[in-house]
Amino acid sequence: MLASALFTLTLALVAAAFPTKRSLAQVITKCTVPNTAALTFDDGPYVYLYNVSKALIAADAKGTFFFNGNNWGCIYAEDAAKRVKYAYDKGHQVASHTWSHAHLTNLTWDQLHDEFWRVEQALQRITGVVPAFARPPYGEYNDLVREVAGMRGQTLVNWDFDSGDSVGKTAAQSNKAYDELAAAQPDTVLALNHEVYQQTAQVVVPHAIATLQKAGYKLVTVAECLDMEPYQSVGAPGVRDASWTC
Structure with a gap:
């Protein structure tokens, strides 16, 4: 009995000293379905979302x-929530960019969970x-970020092409x-843009759509370009109440 108890205690001490590594979230930088492009x-959600969506839908994208x-x-x-619902209802994929666009690699375990959870709750x-x-904002992550994201069922998505709108490129430069990019003919495209810039929504997006489609790419969601499911669960929207606040 004593030997058995000591063995059990030893196993517990070893487990505590060497904890099991939690699964890290996958980090995506490229699409996997050939001839697809994910914009x-x-x-x-910002005011130019409507311009982006209308350009995509008009091109069957x-x-x-x-x-x-x-x-x-x-x-x-109310206006922002309406934009989110509009994008989802039009068949676009909605996903998380975290709550406050913080530098995730500077945050603690609890702060990371809060950044992910609050926007997940809002989308639900x-x-x-x-x-x-x-x-992840700025494309930044480390193992702690990946561990928290993995626990929350999230796949992290970066990109392999940046339109440059967030670093000051003009519309002509982005175009x-x-x-x-289209002339180089990569197998797939995973492109970063920002809907908060008017020139992106009204000038660059229509050009990108036409250019990529002419080059033979099918413009799809991130989930479609990876042949994965976009959502962990799908249900009915909630009812606005006093808790819908920042």
């Missing part, structure tokens, strides 16, 4: 919107879905970058 849009909870405005504001309340994809 993604960060930092909304879909995009992916990575939404913040409280960055360029509160996601629960507004659209009824729990997203399966998240984009030229898309021209050069």
Whole structure:
């Protein structure tokens, strides 16, 4: 009996000293379905979402919107929530860009869970879905970020092409970058754009759509370009109440 008890205690001490490594979230940087291009849009929901969506739908294309909870405005504001629901209802993919667009690698375990959870909750309340994809702000992550994201069922998504809108490129420069991308003919495209810039929504997006489609790409959501499910669950939207606030 004593030997058995000592053995059990030894196993417990070893387990405590060497804890099991939790599963880290997968980090996506490229699409996997040939001849697909995923146009993604960060930092909304902002007023130019409608321009982006209409350009995509007119071309029989879909995009992916990575939404913040409280960055360029509160996601629960009536106009912002309406944009989120509009994007989802039009068949675009809605996903997480975290709550406040913080540098995730500077945050603690609890702070990371809060950044992910609060925007997941907002998307579930507004659209009824729990997203399966998240984009880390600035593309920054470490093992702790991946561990928290993995626990929350999130796949992290970065990109292999940047339109440059967030670093000051003009519309003409972004359009030229898309021209050069199409001419290079990569197997797939995972493109970073930001819906919060008027020139992106009204000039660059229509050009990108036409250019990529002419080059033979099918414009799809991130989930479609990976042949994965976009959401962890799909249900009915919530009812607005006093808790819908930032």
